[in-house]
Amino acid sequence: MQTELDHLTALAGKGRISRRDFLGRAAALGVSAALATTLAGKAFAASPVKGGIIRAGLQGGESTNSLDPALNLSQVTYNFCKQWGEFLVRLTPDGGVENLIAEEIGASADAKTWTMKIRGGIEFHNGKTVTAEDVVATLERHADEKSKSGALGVLKNIKTIKASGKEVVVTLGDADADFPYLMADYHLVIQPSGGKDNPNAGISAGPYKVVVNQPGVKHGGERFANYWRSDKAGHADRIEIVVINDPTARLAALQGGQVHLINRVEPKVVDLVKRMPGVRIENVAGRGYYPFNMFCDTAPFDNNDLRMALKLAMDREEMLDKILRGYGSVGNDFPINEAYPLFSADIEQRKFDPEKAAAAYKKSGHSGSILLRTSDVAFPGAVDAAQLYQQSCAKAGIKIEIKREPGDGYWSEVWNKQPFSLSYWGGRPTQGQMYSTGYLSTADWNDTRFKRPEFDKMLYTARAELDQAKRKAIYRDMAMLMRDEGGLIVPFFNQFVDAANTKKVSGWVKNPNGEMMDGYALCECWLNA
Amino acid sequence: MSSPILRLVAQRVLLGLVLLLAVSVLIFAGTQILPGDVAQAILGQSATPEALANLREQLGLNDPAWLRYVHWLWGILHGDFGTAQSSGLDIATSISTRLKNTLFLAACAAIVAVPLAIILGLIAVRYRNGFVDKLISGLALASTSFPEFFIGYVLIFVFAVHWQIFPSISTVDDSTPFLERLQAVVLPATALTLVVLAHMMRMTRAAILNVMQSAYIETAELKGLKPFDIIRKHAFPNAIAPVVNVVMLNLAYLIVGVVVVEVIFVYPGMGQYLVDHVAKRDVPVVQAVGLIFAAVYITLNIVADIAAIVANPRLRHPK
Numbered sequence: 001m002q003t004e005l006d007h008l009t010a011l012a013g014k015g016r017i018s019r020r021d022f023l024g025r026a027a028a029l030g031v032s033a034a035l036a037t038t039l040a041g042k043a044f045a046a047s048p049v050k051g052g053i054i055r056a057g058l059q060g061g062e063s064t065n066s067l068d069p070a071l072n073l074s075q076v077t078y079n080f081c082k083q084w085g086e087f088l089v090r091l092t093p094d095g096g097v098e099n100l101i102a103e104e105i106g107a108s109a110d111a112k113t114w115t116m117k118i119r120g121g122i123e124f125h126n127g128k129t130v131t132a133e134d135v136v137a138t139l140e141r142h143a144d145e146k147s148k149s150g151a152l153g154v155l156k157n158i159k160t161i162k163a164s165g166k167e168v169v170v171t172l173g174d175a176d177a178d179f180p181y182l183m184a185d186y187h188l189v190i191q192p193s194g195g196k197d198n199p200n201a202g203i204s205a206g207p208y209k210v211v212v213n214q215p216g217v218k219h220g221g222e223r224f225a226n227y228w229r230s231d232k233a234g235h236a237d238r239i240e241i242v243v244i245n246d247p248t249a250r251l252a253a254l255q256g257g258q259v260h261l262i263n264r265v266e267p268k269v270v271d272l273v274k275r276m277p278g279v280r281i282e283n284v285a286g287r288g289y290y291p292f293n294m295f296c297d298t299a300p301f302d303n304n305d306l307r308m309a310l311k312l313a314m315d316r317e318e319m320l321d322k323i324l325r326g327y328g329s330v331g332n333d334f335p336i337n338e339a340y341p342l343f344s345a346d347i348e349q350r351k352f353d354p355e356k357a358a359a360a361y362k363k364s365g366h367s368g369s370i371l372l373r374t375s376d377v378a379f380p381g382a383v384d385a386a387q388l389y390q391q392s393c394a395k396a397g398i399k400i401e402i403k404r405e406p407g408d409g410y411w412s413e414v415w416n417k418q419p420f421s422l423s424y425w426g427g428r429p430t431q432g433q434m435y436s437t438g439y440l441s442t443a444d445w446n447d448t449r450f451k452r453p454e455f456d457k458m459l460y461t462a463r464a465e466l467d468q469a470k471r472k473a474i475y476r477d478m479a480m481l482m483r484d485e486g487g488l489i490v491p492f493f494n495q496f497v498d499a500a501n502t503k504k505v506s507g508w509v510k511n512p513n514g515e516m517m518d519g520y521a522l523c524e525c526w527l528n529a
Numbered sequence: 530m531s532s533p534i535l536r537l538v539a540q541r542v543l544l545g546l547v548l549l550l551a552v553s554v555l556i557f558a559g560t561q562i563l564p565g566d567v568a569q570a571i572l573g574q575s576a577t578p579e580a581l582a583n584l585r586e587q588l589g590l591n592d593p594a595w596l597r598y599v600h601w602l603w604g605i606l607h608g609d610f611g612t613a614q615s616s617g618l619d620i621a622t623s624i625s626t627r628l629k630n631t632l633f634l635a636a637c638a639a640i641v642a643v644p645l646a647i648i649l650g651l652i653a654v655r656y657r658n659g660f661v662d663k664l665i666s667g668l669a670l671a672s673t674s675f676p677e678f679f680i681g682y683v684l685i686f687v688f689a690v691h692w693q694i695f696p697s698i699s700t701v702d703d704s705t706p707f708l709e710r711l712q713a714v715v716l717p718a719t720a721l722t723l724v725v726l727a728h729m730m731r732m733t734r735a736a737i738l739n740v741m742q743s744a745y746i747e748t749a750e751l752k753g754l755k756p757f758d759i760i761r762k763h764a765f766p767n768a769i770a771p772v773v774n775v776v777m778l779n780l781a782y783l784i785v786g787v788v789v790v791e792v793i794f795v796y797p798g799m800g801q802y803l804v805d806h807v808a809k810r811d812v813p814v815v816q817a818v819g820l821i822f823a824a825v826y827i828t829l830n831i832v833a834d835i836a837a838i839v840a841n842p843r844l845r846h847p848k
Contacts, residue, residue, distance in 0.1 A: 057698070062805040063623070063797075064615035146580070200617065215616055216805055217797040218700055242700055244795050248682055252697040253795075256689045259698075 048507060052527035054236040056516070057250045057259035061243030063216030068199040069189035070142055070149035075263060075515065076243055078186055080219045082519035083239055084125070085189030086205035086228075088116060088135065089180055090520075091429055091513040095341040097180045101130055101190055101205070102168075105183075111175040111464050116168045116183075122228045124192050125203045125210075132163035137194025139170070142187060151187035153437065175464030177471065178430040186519065207234030207523045218242055235507070235526035251499075254279060260505045261522070263515050265497045266380065267325040278503040283495045284510045287339045287427025287434075289331055290379045290494065292372070292389070294487035295419040295449040304485055305364035311350060311489050312357035315392040319491040322388060323381040327497055331490025334482040335438065336475070339493075339512040340431050342468065344476040347483065357396035369399040373414050373421040377407035382422045385491065416447045423447060427493075429513065431475045432463045439482065448487030455481055504528060537838050545831045552823040553605075557598050560812045601816070610817040615809045620817050623802070626703060628821065631798040635783035637714050638721035643776055646726050650733025650772075651765065655757055657738065666734075669727035681720045681793040688716060699794040717794040721787060725779040732775040736768035743767075770837035777833035785822045 060075030069081050088102040099105065103119040122130040139161045142149040149155075159171045172179065189195075189204050202210035205228065208221025219241040227234050242259060244250040247266050253259045255276060265273055265281060274281055294301040294310065301307060316330040329337060332350055336343055374386040383404060390400040405414050405421075415423050428434040437443060440459060441451040455478060462474040482488060496515040500508055507525040511518040517525075585591055589600065604611060610620035649669070653662045672680065689697035699713040740746065741764055749759045788800030799818060806814040 062809070063802050064613070064805050064809045064811065066616045212702075214702060214797070215618075216801065217795075218702065242698055242795065244698065246792050246795075249685065249697060249793050249795060252682075252685045252690050256685075256693055256697050258696055 048231075048235045048526045049529045050235055050237075050526070052236050053238040053240060054261070054505065054522055054525060054527060055240045055242060055259040056261040056263070056522055057242050057244040057253045058262070058516075059243075059245050059247065059250060059264045061216050061219075061241075061245065065215040066200055067202040067210065067213055068195070069187050069191070070147050070151070070195075070199060072150055072187050076219065076241060078514070079263075079516055079519045079522065080221075080241055081186060081189050082206070083208045083221045083523050084202055084204055084206045084210050086122070086130075087186075087188060087190065088183040091181070091184045091518065093509060093511045093513070093518075095339075095512075097184065101135065102180075102183065105180045107177070107179065107466065109466075111177045111179070111466055112172050114170045114172070114179045116170070118166050118168060119228075120166065122205050123226045124205050125224055126192060128192055130190060130205055132166055132168050134192055134194060135168050135190055136161050136163045137196055138188065138190050139168075139194070141194040141196050141199070149187055151185045154182045154185050154433065174460060176432070177463060177466050178432045181429045181433065184429060186514075208239055211238075212240070216243055233520065233523040235524070236522075239522040241522070254499055254501060257501070257504075260501045260527075261498065261516065261525070263496075263498050265499050267323075267327045267497065270325065270327060270497060273499055278501055279499055280502045280508075281497060281499050282508055282510070283327055283497045284512050285329055285337070285339055286494060286496045286512050286514070287337065287429075288494045289335060289337070289425055289427065289490050290382070290385070290492060291331075291335070291423050291425060291448075292489040292491070293415075293421055293423050293447045294489070296487040297449040297451065298419040300364075300366045300370065301419055301487060303364045303366065305360050306366050307487060308484075309357045309361035309364060309396065309398060310370075310393070312353045312360060313393040313396040313398055314389060314489055314491055315352040316350075316491050317352070318392070319385060319388055323385050324492060324494060327495045328492045329495075331492050332483060333486065333488055333490050334479040335425065335427075335434050335488065335490065336431050336479055337493045339427070340434075342431060342472040342475055344472060344479065347476065347479060350483070352392060354392075354396040357393075357398065361396060361398050369401040371401050371403055371420060373403045373405050373418050375405045375407050375410040375414070375422070377410045378415075378422040379424045379494075386422060389491075416445065431478075432459065435459050435478060436463075439486070439488075450482070450486050450488070452481065452485075500525070534838060538835050541831050541834050541838075545827045549820075549824055549827055552827070553602060553820055554598070556816055556819045556823070557594075557601060560816055561594055563810075563812070605817075605820065611813040613806065613811055613814050615806065615811045615814075620814055624799070624817060624821065627797060627799050627802045630701060630796065631784055631787075631800070633710065634714050634717060634721070634787070634796060634798060635780065637711070637718040638725070638783050639780055641718065642722040642725050642779070643729065645722070646729035646776075647733050647772065649726075650730045650737065651757075651760055653730070653734045654737045654741070654760055654764070657734075662734075666727075666731065669730050672723040673725075673727035675723075677720060677724055677787075677789045678793055680723050681717070681790055684716045684720055685793070697794070699796040701797065714796070717787075717790050717796055720790050720794075721783055724790075725782060729772070729775050729779055733768070733772050736771040737764045740764045740767045766840065769840040773836040773840070774833045777829040781826050781829045784825050 056079070058076050058079055062074065065074065065077050069085060072078055072081055087100050089097050089099055089105070092098050101119055101122060102116040104117040106115050107113070118130065118132045118135055124130060139155065139158070141147050142151045143155040143158050143161070145152070157172050157174055157176060159173050162169045191201070191204055195201065202213060207224055207227045207230070209224045211222045212218055212220030221239045223234050223237050242253070244253055247264065250262045251265070251269065251273065254262045270281055273279055294307055296302060311333050320326060320328050320330055330349065331337070332347060338345060372386055372389070374382050376383055386402045390402055393400045414421050425438065428437060436459065438445050438447060439450050439455070440446065441453070441456050458474050458478050462471050462478070465471045465474065498516055504527060505525050506528055508521065509517055509524070589597060608621055610624065612618065613620055613623065649665050653665045656662050685697045688695045695715050696713060697716070699717050701710050701713050705713070737760060746759060746763060749763050787798065788804055790796070791798045791800045803815065803818045
């Protein structure tokens with residue numbers, strides 16, 4: 001109920017529902033009238049204040065960063081591009097899609113042809129108006145093999161992109177009902193002429209103009225006077241991102257008042273931070289998970305009994321408690337959780353069961369130890385996680401041998417190359433996209449070598465299905481197949497844990513789509529008057 | 530000045546230049562030995578054979594290594610370090626800002642640390658083996674023994690979080706006014722001072738104590754000079770050479786070895802710049818920074834050598 005109430009408060013804060021609706025819906029959630037009135041008072045008092053400078057101290061910036069959105073990879077560029085960039089659409093906290101530059105998106109009946117109507121009157125920072133041609137050029141640039149764009153993977157399916165008047169028409173190779181979600185990819189910042197002439201210009205139609213760009217040090221923006229939805233974002237006069245890669249320094253900067261917001265608070269210090277006056281931890285369940293990957297086509301993991309034994313021998317609760325200090329949720333051996341649209345909550349949770357694991361292990365006929373590769377770079381606490389797993393496996397009579405690999409080269413030499421290793425997945429906005437990226441037979445990043453024609457077929461059917469209920473049913477079947485026969489062990493999903501100085505800053509909305517309110521914290525929060 | 534000393538100095542400088550040239554060969558060779566090639570690194574996974582061939586041609590990678598070395602060296606002599614592969618920015622421009630920051634921080638730390646270390650060394654000698662000596666040595670050794678990040682965190686906790694008199698973030702840029710810049714580097718400079726203090730102080734103490742065994746010190750004592758005058762006038766000038774050597778080594782450390790302090794205080798210096806580019810296998814930047822660091826080391830060592838020569842009366846007044 002708390003999450004629904006938070007969501008309701010968020011809606012109220014953004015002016016999306018009336019006070020009357022708020023009270024009515026809060027009552028429906030079983031909130032007492034007195035409490036609901038107080039909540040409503042809080043939620044509606046929170047109307048944005050203009051002015052001032054909001055500062056964030058963020059992890060994940062290097063002196064090698066560039067302004068080209070195609071090369072967006074680390075947290076700082078991701079957060080900064082949401083300040084100066086404008087997108088076709090964005091993801092909403094409740095799992096929907098909100099139209100921005102794309103005013104309307106419509107599909108043909110077979111979900112293969114998509115038409116986006118481009119909103120009129122949106123201006124770029126350089127004074128030009130956003131046109132359908134700019135949108136086409138942007139998509140073309142990112143879909144080009146040579147652009148090295150991080151969005152290339154999600155655009156590979158596009159066959160043609162054409163502008164006609166105020167509309168952009170995209171045809172796809174395979175049908176995809178999730179197409180609007182793909183357009184929310186954070187690389188797809190709409191640039192004048194698609195940024196083809198100068199990708200590093202840092203010009204788009206977002207709430208802030210780029211005024212400072214010192215990669216690895218500092219980035220700054222100044223409010224864009226002609227921003228098209230200035231009531232919704234761009235409240236502070238200026239925004240500033242200071243790159244602080246050291247977690248302790250980041251926290252000290254927040255405490256010392258030098259920054260108002262920070263990202264990536266380490267789970268082990270969260271409880272200490274909670275006791276600090278004026279600081280609030282903002283945590284939200286995301287779609288990122290930390291898997292143990294087994295290659296389904298490589299001995300000994302080509303035996304489903306062994307895979308099942310290894311899944312049953314995972315003590316998820318303990319893992320969540322000790323590695324993430326509870327800031328996460330247990331996984332169920334498929335890559336989807338409740339943060340996804342069309343998630344089936346009724347799938348039974350797999351539990352730690354050493355006896356069943358021992359029985360499955362015996363049935364598999366395997367003997368001897370199993371080599372598990374891990375490294376600190378897989379995720380924070382990955383080495384500890386491997387050791388915990390070694391102990392829980394021992395209870396089921398399974399011997400795990402841990403090999404700690406060097407961090408440098410882990411992603412090029414171990415992940416997706418070795419048959420049993422720890423990894424990290426950031427999640428994707430939709431189930432279809434997640435399965436297509438990591439679990440389709442032909443996917444480059446099929447890091448569990450899960451190659452099942454029936455699974456691929458279900459995925460293609462689901463992607464072409466515009467009826468939500470039918471898609472949900474197909475996704476459920478796919479999840480069950482992965483859970484019971486896949487090579488994926490998911491001990492837990494993580495949370496985005498940020499922190500804000502609540503004495504100085506208001507307007508935070510929980511958003512499961514990414515850290516820092518999906519990157520929109522700086523432009524959508526405001527300084528208290 | 531007499532000619533032998535000039536000759537010696539000229540000799541040292543020339544030797545330094547030859548050494549620098551040798552280092553440049555080593556750096557270039559070292560980066561050539563690295564597996565993979567630059568074109569592959571730039572294009573990454575999506576490299577097609579044609580694109581690779583084009584880029585190799587464009588970067589001149591088909592030329593023999595010695596020719597590329599000559600081109601590279603020729604560019605550097607003209608202040609052209611090339612462009613960074615990762616961000617596409619001009620290396621010389623990026624480095625000049627970062628180098629200025631690094632030198633500023635090093636200078637601030639050195640201005641405090643060097644005189645402080647020498648004075649403490651002198652005091653330690655004056656009260657050798659007494660309580661003051663032991664206190665100075667103990668404190669200095671303790672501050673050196675703590676890792677830099679620990680000292681940094683303690684300073685942040687006390688001065689930035691608890692009392693809030695200095696910022697914990699030392700981000701500066703070209704537009705930062707001098708006084709603000711000075712305020713920004715107070716904590717990192719203090720941390721660095723604490724780290725380098727003991728080495729210089731102990732060396733000063735040891736060098737002077739060594740001289741104190743000499744017969745002429747005994748003469749000075751017998752003629753009734755005050756202990757501190759003996760140290761200042763007679764012992765210290767003869768102990769300068771080893772002290773200068775240690776000071777120079779520490780100055781070099783302040784310039785090339787402070788990446789941990791830079792990270793903790795978020796100071797945009799050379800160390801973080803180098804580490805970022807090594808992680809991205811950005812070879813031109815690594816070469817450029819390597820060469821600059823080598824030049825710093827060699828220059829400071831030449832200065833130490835020359836100071837030792839000049840400070841040595843036997844060399845200044847040859848028979």
